[in-house]
Amino acid sequence: GAVVSQHPSRVICKSGTSVKIECRSLDFQATTMFWYRQFPKQSLMLMATSNEGSKATYEQGVEKDKFLINHASLTLSTLTVTSAHPEDSSFYICSAGETLQNTEAFFGQGTRLTVV
Amino acid sequence: DAKTTQPTSMDCAEGRAANLPCNHSTISGNEYVYWYRQIHSQGPQYIIHGLKNNETNEMASLIITEDRKSSTLILPHATLRDTAVYYCIVRFPTGANNLFFGTGTRLTVIP
Numbered sequence: 001g002a003v004v005s006q007h008p009s010r011v012i013c014k015s016g017t018s019v020k021i022e023c024r025s026l027d028f029q030a031t032t033m034f035w036y037r038q039f040p041k042q043s044l045m046l047m048a049t050s051n052e053g054s055k056a057t058y059e060q061g062v063e064k065d066k067f068l069i070n071h072a073s074l075t076l077s078t079l080t081v082t083s084a085h086p087e088d089s090s091f092y093i094c095s096a097g098e099t100l101q102n103t104e105a106f107f108g109q110g111t112r113l114t115v116v
Numbered sequence: 117d118a119k120t121t122q123p124t125s126m127d128c129a130e131g132r133a134a135n136l137p138c139n140h141s142t143i144s145g146n147e148y149v150y151w152y153r154q155i156h157s158q159g160p161q162y163i164i165h166g167l168k169n170n171e172t173n174e175m176a177s178l179i180i181t182e183d184r185k186s187s188t189l190i191l192p193h194a195t196l197r198d199t200a201v202y203y204c205i206v207r208f209p210t211g212a213n214n215l216f217f218g219t220g221t222r223l224t225v226i227p
Contacts, residue, residue, distance in 0.1 A: 006159070034214045043203075044160070044217040093159045095215070104150065105215055107159035 003027055004096050006108025013084055013115055021079045021111045023050075023094030029074035030096035034105070035067075038091040050077040084115040120204045125222040128198075134191040136221050138204030141185040148209050149180060151189045153200040154220070160203065163189065194225045 003026040013019050023033055031052045036044040048069055049057040056069035068080040077096075081088055091112055097105040121139040128134040140149065150165040164171055164178045166187075171178045177190040191198055203220040 004159075036217075043219050044154075044215075046214055046216060049214055091157070095159075104162040104165060106162065110157065110159045112157070 004094065004106045004108045006094055006111055008111060009109055010112045011114070013113070015085055015115055016083055018080055018082045019084055019113060021081075021092055021094075021113075023077045023079070023096070023108050025075045025096045025106075028096075030077075031074060033071060033077040033094055033096040035069065035077075035079050036093045036095070038093060038110075044093060047079075050079075052077075081113065084113070086115045089113055089115045120206055120218050122202075122204055122218060122221045124219065125224070127224050127226055128191075128194045130196060130225050130227050131193055134189075134194040134198065134223055134225070136189040136191075136202050136204075136223065137186065138189070139186045140204070140206045143184050143206050146208055147206045149178065149184075149187045150205045150207060150215075151176070151178065152203045152205065152215075152217075153198075154203070155197075155200045160217075163202075194223075196225050196227065199223060199225045 005024045005026055007022045011019055033050040035047045037047050038044045046059050047062045050069045050071040052071045052074055058064045066082055071077040091110050093110045095105045095107045148165050148167050151163040152160040153163055154160045164173055164176050166178045166180055168180055180187045201220040201222050203217050205215050
C-alpha cells in the first residue's frame with residue numbers, strides 16, 4: 001500500500017523556538033495532505049488541509065500564523081510550529097491520499113512534540 | 117459527513133473474534149463506512165471500508181446492515197497486537213481525504 005513518511009518521530013524543543021515537521025508521500029503524488037493534532041487520551045483533530053501550490057486551509061480555531069504549512073511539491077508538506085509553547089506539546093500526524101474516488105487516506109507515523 | 121457512535125471500550129480474549137459495533141443512523145446513500153485503528157503512539161492504520169455489501173480482507177470483515185444504519189467490524193482471531201483504538205468513519209468517497217475522527221472504541225485484547 002501507499003506509504004506516508006513523517007519526520008521527525010519525536011522532538012523536544014525549548015519554549016519560544018520553532019519546530020518543522022515533514023510529511024512525505026513516498027510512492028504517490030498527493031496534491032492534498034492533511035495535518036492532525038492529538039492530545040493525550042483524545043481523538044485526532046483535523047488542523048488544516050495542505051494544498052500543493054496554494055495556501056493551506058485551516059480549521060476553525062487553528063491559528064494559521066502559528067502553524068505554518070508549506071506544500072511546495074507533490075510529495076512534501078511541512079508543518080512549522082512557530083514560537084512553541086508547552087501547550088503546543090502534542091502528537092502531530094499527517095495524512096495523504098491520491099485524490100481519486102474511493103481511496104483510503106494513509107497516515108504518517110506521527111511526531112511527538114514536547115515543548116519545555 | 118455523517119456522525120458515528122461507538123462504545124468507548126471493549127475487551128476481547130486472545131484468539132476469539134472481536135466484534136466492534138458502530139451506529140451511523142444518519143448515513144446518506146453515497147457515504148461509505150471506513151474503519152481505521154490507532155495503536156498507541158502511532159498514526160492511524162486503514163483497515164477496511166464498504167458501501168452496502170459485506171467486505172472482507174486479510175485484516176478484518178465488515179458487516180453492514182441492510183438499512184446501512186449500523187455496521188460491525190470483525191477481527192476473526194484477535195491477537196495482543198490488535199489492542200488499539202478503532203475508529204468508524206462515514207464519508208463520501210470523492211473529494212478531499214480529510215477525516216473527522218470520533219472518540220472510537222478502545223479494544224483491549226486480553227491474554
